Amino acid sequence: MKRMNMIIIKTPQELQLMRESNRLVAEALQALKKLVAADITTEELDRFAEDFIRRRGGKPAFKGYRGYPASLCVSVNEEIVHGIPGRKKLCAGDIVSLDLGVLMNGFYGDAAITVPVGSIGPQVRELLQVTEESLYRGIEQARVGNRLLDISRAIQATVEARGFSVVRDFVGHGIGRNLHEEPQIPNFYSTTAHNPRLQEGMVFALEPMVNEGTYKMKILSDDWTAVTADRKLSAHFEHTIAITDSDPWILSSPDHEKTSLPLAG
Numbered sequence: 001m002k003r004m005n006m007i008i009i010k011t012p013q014e015l016q017l018m019r020e021s022n023r024l025v026a027e028a029l030q031a032l033k034k035l036v037a038a039d040i041t042t043e044e045l046d047r048f049a050e051d052f053i054r055r056r057g058g059k060p061a062f063k064g065y066r067g068y069p070a071s072l073c074v075s076v077n078e079e080i081v082h083g084i085p086g087r088k089k090l091c092a093g094d095i096v097s098l099d100l101g102v103l104m105n106g107f108y109g110d111a112a113i114t115v116p117v118g119s120i121g122p123q124v125r126e127l128l129q130v131t132e133e134s135l136y137r138g139i140e141q142a143r144v145g146n147r148l149l150d151i152s153r154a155i156q157a158t159v160e161a162r163g164f165s166v167v168r169d170f171v172g173h174g175i176g177r178n179l180h181e182e183p184q185i186p187n188f189y190s191t192t193a194h195n196p197r198l199q200e201g202m203v204f205a206l207e208p209m210v211n212e213g214t215y216k217m218k219i220l221s222d223d224w225t226a227v228t229a230d231r232k233l234s235a236h237f238e239h240t241i242a243i244t245d246s247d248p249w250i251l252s253s254p255d256h257e258k259t260s261l262p263l264a265g
Contacts, residue, residue: 006182007174009201014107015242015249018176018203021058022109022240022251025102028052029113030254032072032100036115038092042074045098046085053102061101061108061179068224073099073112080209080217080226080234081170092118095128097236099207101179108179110205111252112238123212124233127164131210131235134158134166138187138206139241142198142248148183149195155208156188165215167234170226172206175240200245207238 010018028049035048050060050071060071068082075083075097076090083097090096099112114128134155141150151172159166166187174181183194187208211217213232220227228234242249 007196007202008176008181009199010176010203010242011201014176015201015203015251017105018107018109018240018242019249019251021102021104021107022111023255024053024056024058024104025100025109025111025240026252026254027056028100028102029098029111032098033113033115036090036096036098036117038117039089042076042083042085042088042090042096045074046070046072049100058102058104061103061110065101065179071100073097075099075225075234075236077233078228078231080167080211080228081236082224082226084222084224090117093120095120095124095233095235097234099236099238103179106177108175108177109252110175110179110238110240112207112236114235114237126162127210127212127233128235130159130162130164131208132237134187134208134210135206135237135239138208139239139248139250142204142206142241142243144198144200144243144245146198147195148185148198149189149193151204151206152186152193153189155206159187159208159210165211165213167209167211167217168215169217170207170209172204172238175203175205198243200243202243203240203251204243205238205240207236209234209236
C-alpha cells in the first residue's frame with residue numbers, strides 16, 4: 001500500500017483480502033435480513049451476527065470500538081445509526097437498519113442495509129428505495145479522474161429530488177487496515193470539504209443516511225444512538241467499494257449479486 005495525501009492506496013492483493021472480509025459482512029447481512037420479523041429482539045439479531053462472523057473466522061469490528069458494546073448496530077424507525085441492541089422487540093411495520101463490520105485477514109469490511117418488518121406503506125417504501133438508490137448513484141461517481149465530492153453531490157441530488165433529507169452529522173469514510181481512514185466522505189456537497197481526485201486503489205465505505213423529515217438529529221442518553229430531531233423515520237444503506245481502472249468494485253456485494261456496478265433505482 002502507499003499513501004496519497006493521507007489516503008491509503010491498496011494493492012491488488014490487499015483488495016482481494018478486503019473482498020474476503022466484505023464478503024463475510026455481506027453474507028451475515030443477508031442471513032440477518034431473513035431473521036428480521038415481528039417479536040424478534042434486537043439483542044437476538046446481535047447475538048446471531050457475532051456467532052455468524054466468529055464461526056467463519058472473522059472478528060466483529062464494532063464490538064469494543066471506542067467503547068461500543070455490541071457487534072451489530074440495530075437502528076429502528078427514527079433511529080439513524082448506532083442503535084445499541086437490547087430487549088426491544090421489532091414490530092410489524094417497523095424499519096430496521098443493520099450496520100455491521102468485520103475484521104478478517106488484517107482488513108476491515110463494512111456495510112449496512114435497512115429492512116422492513118412485514119408490510120410498510122408507500123411513503124416508507126420510497127424512503128428505503130431512495131436511500132439505496134442514492135448509494136448506487138454515489139458509487140457510479142467513484143471513478144478514476146472524478147473528485148470525491150462528485151460522489152457527495154450525486155447522493156444529495158438523488159435524495160433531495162424526492163423530498164427527503166441527508167444527514168450531515170455522519171459521513172462515509174476510507175477503510176482498510178483501520179475501520180476508519182481518510183478521507184471523510186460527506187453525503188452532501190460542501191465547499192469546505194476535502195475534494196481530492198480519485199485514484200485506482202482507493203477504498204471507501206459509502207453510507208448515505210436519509211431522513212423522512214429534517215436532516216437534524218440528536219444523540220440519546222446512551223451516548224451512541226442517533227435519532228431524528230423530529231422523530232420521523234430514517235434509513236441507512238452502505239457498501240465498501242474500491243476504485244478500479246474501470247467500474248467501481250463493490251466489495252461488500254454478496255456472491256449472488258454483481259460486484260461491479262449494478263443498476264440503480
